[in-house]
Amino acid sequence: MSPYADVAGLDTAANYPLNCWYVVAASDEVGRGLLARTVLGQPVVIYRLRSGQVAALEDRCPHRSLPFSAGTLSDDEVVCGYHGMAFGADGRCLRVPSQENVPYGARARSFQVREEPPLVWIWLGHPATSTLSDPPALPWLADPAWDTFGETMDVDANYLLLHENALDLTHFPHVHPEFSPAPYLSVPPPLEIAVSETSVSYHRDFPPARLVDWQARTTGLPQDRDYAQRESGEFVSPGLHIDRMHILPDGDGERGGSYDKILTRAFTPVNGRSTMVFWQVSRNYLTGQLQISEQLREVHHATLLADKRLLEAIQGRAGSFPAGEEFNVSADVAALRAQRIIEDMLAAERGWHPAPGRAPATASS
Amino acid sequence: MIYREQELDLVVARRETVATDVVALTLGDAAGRALPGWTPGAHIDLVLDDTLTRQYSLCGPLRDRGSFKIAVLRAADGGGGSQYVHVLKEGSQVRVRGPRNHFALIEAPRYVFIAGGIGITPVLPMIESADRRGVPWTLDYGGRQRASMAFLDELARYGDRVRTWPEDEFGLLDLPRILGDPRPDTLVYCCGPEPLLAAVETQCAAWLPGALHTERFTPKPVEPAVGGDTPFELVLQRSGITAAVPADKTVLDVVEENGLSVLSSCRVGTCGTCEQEVVSGEIDHRDSVLTEEDREAGEYMMICVSRCRSERLVLDL
Numbered sequence: 110m111s112p113y114a115d116v117a118g119l120d121t122a123a124n125y126p127l128n129c130w131y132v133v134a135a136s137d138e139v140g141r142g143l144l145a146r147t148v149l150g151q152p153v154v155i156y157r158l159r160s161g162q163v164a165a166l167e168d169r170c171p172h173r174s175l176p177f178s179a180g181t182l183s184d185d186e187v188v189c190g191y192h193g194m195a196f197g198a199d200g201r202c203l204r205v206p207s208q209e210n211v212p213y214g215a216r217a218r219s220f221q222v223r224e225e226p227p228l229v230w231i232w233l234g235h236p237a238t239s240t241l242s243d244p245p246a247l248p249w250l251a252d253p254a255w256d257t258f259g260e261t262m263d264v265d266a267n268y269l270l271l272h273e274n275a276l277d278l279t280h281f282p283h284v285h286p287e288f289s290p291a292p293y294l295s296v297p298p299p300l301e302i303a304v305s306e307t308s309v310s311y312h313r314d315f316p317p318a319r320l321v322d323w324q325a326r327t328t329g330l331p332q333d334r335d336y337a338q339r340e341s342g343e344f345v346s347p348g349l350h351i352d353r354m355h356i357l358p359d360g361d362g363e364r365g366g367s368y369d370k371i372l373t374r375a376f377t378p379v380n381g382r383s384t385m386v387f388w389q390v391s392r393n394y395l396t397g398q399l400q401i402s403e404q405l406r407e408v409h410h411a412t413l414l415a416d417k418r419l420l421e422a423i424q425g426r427a428g429s430f431p432a433g434e435e436f437n438v439s440a441d442v443a444a445l446r447a448q449r450i451i452e453d454m455l456a457a458e459r460g461w462h463p464a465p466g467r468a469p470a471t472a473s474s
Numbered sequence: 475m476i477y478r479e480q481e482l483d484l485v486v487a488r489r490e491t492v493a494t495d496v497v498a499l500t501l502g503d504a505a506g507r508a509l510p511g512w513t514p515g516a517h518i519d520l521v522l523d524d525t526l527t528r529q530y531s532l533c534g535p536l537r538d539r540g541s542f543k544i545a546v547l548r549a550a551d552g553g554g555g556s557q558y559v560h561v562l563k564e565g566s567q568v569r570v571r572g573p574r575n576h577f578a579l580i581e582a583p584r585y586v587f588i589a590g591g592i593g594i595t596p597v598l599p600m601i602e603s604a605d606r607r608g609v610p611w612t613l614d615y616g617g618r619q620r621a622s623m624a625f626l627d628e629l630a631r632y633g634d635r636v637r638t639w640p641e642d643e644f645g646l647l648d649l650p651r652i653l654g655d656p657r658p659d660t661l662v663y664c665c666g667p668e669p670l671l672a673a674v675e676t677q678c679a680a681w682l683p684g685a686l687h688t689e690r691f692t693p694k695p696v697e698p699a700v701g702g703d704t705p706f707e708l709v710l711q712r713s714g715i716t717a718a719v720p721a722d723k724t725v726l727d728v729v730e731e732n733g734l735s736v737l738s739s740c741r742v743g744t745c746g747t748c749e750q751e752v753v754s755g756e757i758d759h760r761d762s763v764l765t766e767e768d769r770e771a772g773e774y775m776m777i778c779v780s781r782c783r784s785e786r787l788v789l790d791l
Contacts, residue, residue: 237607241536246508303480304737306573307511310480346511437712437790442477453578457513460581461661463682 125149125268125378126454128234130244131348132375132387135261136226139163143187145178149233150380153220154178158185163229164198167218171202177217187217226251227259228375228387234458245345249371249391256396258406259373259389264417266424268347268376268384269448274416275342275350275374276309276443284419285412290338290354291318302443309446312341320356327404328356328368328394339367344447347454350374368394372409382424388413477735479571479747480510481521486566487541493624495548496592497560500534501568502541509539514599515577515663515689518542519739520559521569528555529691529745531596531665532573533625536603542570545624547592571739576746576763577689579603582661585611588652588674590666591618594625596689600663601632614639616647616670649677656681665689684767693742694762696779703781709788710734711753725750725777725787734791736777743779750777755787 133148134155144155145168152168154177168176170189180190186203187196195204200219202211221232221239227250232239249255264271274280278300282289292298292315302311317335325332336359342352356368375387390409395401437445488500503509517531534543546559562568579585579600589597594615604611613632616639617623629636639647653662653674662685664674671688678686703721708728710716719728726748729736738748743761752775759769761776768774777789 235607238603241603241606242511243537243539246539299475301476301478303478305480305510306513306516306575308480439475439713441712442475453575457578457580461583461659461685463658463684 123150123381124451124455126234126347126451126458128232128238128454128458129347130223130230130232130239130242131377132228132385133165133222133231133377134229135259135387136224136229138261139224139229141182143178143180143182145176146385147379148231148385149378151233152176153231154187155222155229155231156182156187158198162198163222163224165220165222165231166196166198166200167220169217170194170196171215171217227257227389245349247351247373249393250373250389254396255371255391255393256398256402257389257391258402259387260406260410262386262388262413262417263379264384264386264420265382266384266417266420267381267427268378269451270420270423271374271376271384271386271416272344272347272350272447273444274420275352276311276344276447277440278311278313278340279440284415288323288408288412289321290315290324290340291321292316292338300440300443302446304446307450308343308345309443309450310341310343311443312339314339317359323404323408324356327401327408330356330358330368344443344450347451348375348377350376366393368392370405382427386413475735477737479519479574479737479739481569481571482509484509484542484568484570486562486564486568489562489564492545493626494619494622496545496622496624497548498533498543498545498624499559499562500541500543501570506540509542510573511539512573513575514579514603515596516573516575516599517577517596517689517745518544518573519571519745520544520555521571522555522558526555526558527571527739528559529740531577531689533595533598536599542573545592545595574745574747577663577665577687579663580661580687581609583609583659584657584661585609586652586660586662587611587613588647588649588662588664588666588670589613589615590647590670591616591622592624593664593666593670593689594623596665597663598625598628601629605632611635612652613637614647614652616641616666618642649673653677653681656685658682660685662686663688668692668694684765687765690744690762692762693744693779696760699758699781704783706755706782706784707786708782709753709786710791711788712791719782719787724779725775725781725789729777729791736791738778741778743776746776748776748778749774751790753788753790755782756784757781757787758783 133146139155139157146153153165154168155165157163168178172194175191177187181188193206196217197203200217202215205211223230223244230244250257298313300311300313315338317337320332337357339355344350352372354370371391373389377385390405484501485504486499487502490498492498512532517529519527519529521527530544532542533545546556548560549556577596585604587597613636619642620640705720708717708719715732717728717732726738739745746763757775758781760779
């Protein structure tokens with residue numbers, strides 16, 4: 110079966126687990142206004158309370174369903190733009206201007222959010238299940254020893270296509286030849302893939318080789334010397350992929366330790382056809398140098414944009430061919446494994462639905 | 475390309491005796507790094523040496539991403555593994571592979587949990603999950619005697635939803651009473667020694683197909699093939715390889731001989747690691763992991779023990 114057996118039906122497929130933390134916004138996108146987002150097909154409105162805490166409600170007034178995001182934030186209350194009804198961060202209706210009392214049980218759905226700067230995570234699954242897990246720890250994003258910048262990108266493709274793209278390194282020299290490290294273009298060393306119940310990680314070690322232009326430019330390392338490099342990455346969850354690139358100086362005093370760069374990508378399904386990508390690039394060298402950040406931003410922006418165009422073209426073919434018509438090659442093993450992890454999560458969430466008409470032998474009341 | 479399960483060198487952070495002949499070990503990363511995620515029913519391998527690997531269910535709190543907790547019964551016939559584990563001390567280093575899960579907790583309106591002896595371990599996180607979600611459940615937990623049953627203190631807080639059955643006080647688990655009334659909205663999860671699993675399987679015959687989930691750490695007895703094992707042709711579709719599987723070799727042997735890196739661990743059909751997707755072929759399932767429904771569907775097989783009755787087996791590998 111193809112890893113994209115579902116792709117043919119992606120137009121409507123909700124092929125994303127709900128019981129998972131997803132990034133809903135970057136911290137600096139959330140302020141004292143009402144930010145509208147759609148996550149997993151669910152419209153939400155996100156805002157910051159006076160305390161600085163982030164809150165999220167379903168983006169719909171439970172009275173007559175006008176999106177809250179068309180209203181205003183007044184102190185810590187969301188005020189609907191239709192009849193002025195006010196709601197607290199827990200979703201409870203606090204005020205109905207046309208009458209003295211608030212109808213019993215009037216409340217909007219509220220969602221668990223967790224801010225781990227520079228990202229804000231949301232839980233749209235079973236509310237109680239959120240207490241059984243935490244958003245993945247990404248300590249480098251907030252570590253002053255690392256320099257981090259990021260952007261948000263919308264990609265009109267199913268989130269599985271983004272995971273597949275991130276887990277497949279064999280496309281790199283074909284899609285991004287100008288940015289490929291030199292050993293990519295000759296014979297790439299073998300990839301080592303390691304899996305667990307919930308993750309797929311990989312790494313490979315490149316023999317010493319010359320740095321390509323952008324690598325030399327953004328590290329300040331000379332281009333007339335050879336450097337070993339290590340590349341690694343991980344499918345952490347349906348909402349997160351991490352890539353690491355290490356340039357390993359041979360220890361003659363240029364700088365202690367390796368030059369580490371981490372690309373953190375949160376993939377958040379908007380719906381079955383579109384994904385928000387929150388990407389962050391972190392480095393532990395030449396920190397505080399804005400021109401280096403800008404050069405790295407250019408490189409990453411270009412590669413992510415090329416992938417975006419490619420994946421949107423693939424998504425454009427969704428539904429135009431029967432499911433299971435693609436074939437797989439050996440290099441697809443990491444993506445296939447991630448697909449399996451997601452399928453297992455979906456099966457657990459779909460739950461126990463005995464086939465109709467198959468009653469037990471002695472059914473109880 | 476090398477394809478394997480994640481392996482970590484961890485240290486025993488805590489060792490406690492939790493019942494007669496049962497020690498609980500809490501394993502953590504020496505540098506305090508977070509461990510891979512897992513869900514209720516998951517287990518890990520302890521890689522004790524080159525030839526000795528044993529599976530243990532994770533039984534600690536679900537939210538704890540800093541450690542793996544396991545409980546090990548000292549078994550006289552434990553193949554050396556449990557003896558080895560019992561001599562581990564706090565600070566000892568152990569190699570861990572996984573986690574993996576072939577006993578996953580599927581969402582359902584109601585659960586019946588049945589545990590025998592050390593089989594309580596995977597059930598503890600299942601109970602935590604069901605309880606947190608407010609899903610009704612009961613646990614019937616049998617053991618030889620009260621002193622040999624681990625985690626009774628931990629289970630006490632659940633009150634009368636947990637029924638303990640020390641054999642020397644009450645006899646064997648009253649399975650006809652526990653399972654005598656098949657409910658279409660209920661999933662049954664059972665882990666324990668082979669006689670208990672076999673009895674539960676018999677008792678669940680009247681339940682809906684797919685309602686019973688079991689986990690074994692020793693291979694389920696398999697009837698040998700009539701006329702002995704037969705050779706067949708193996709096609710590995712993704713890799714473009716065709717090879718013969720002689721009667722005295724397993725599919726896994728032949729896959730490895732052809733230089734493919736595939737996952738495997740127990741090699742006796744209990745851990746589920748070597749599962750592969752079947753494209754075509756009439757599978758002779760001999761594992762202890764797949765359910766009857768899985769077998770009927772014929773989508774997956776455990777290549778360490780299962781074979782093919784037809785002349786040609788095609789795998790998506």
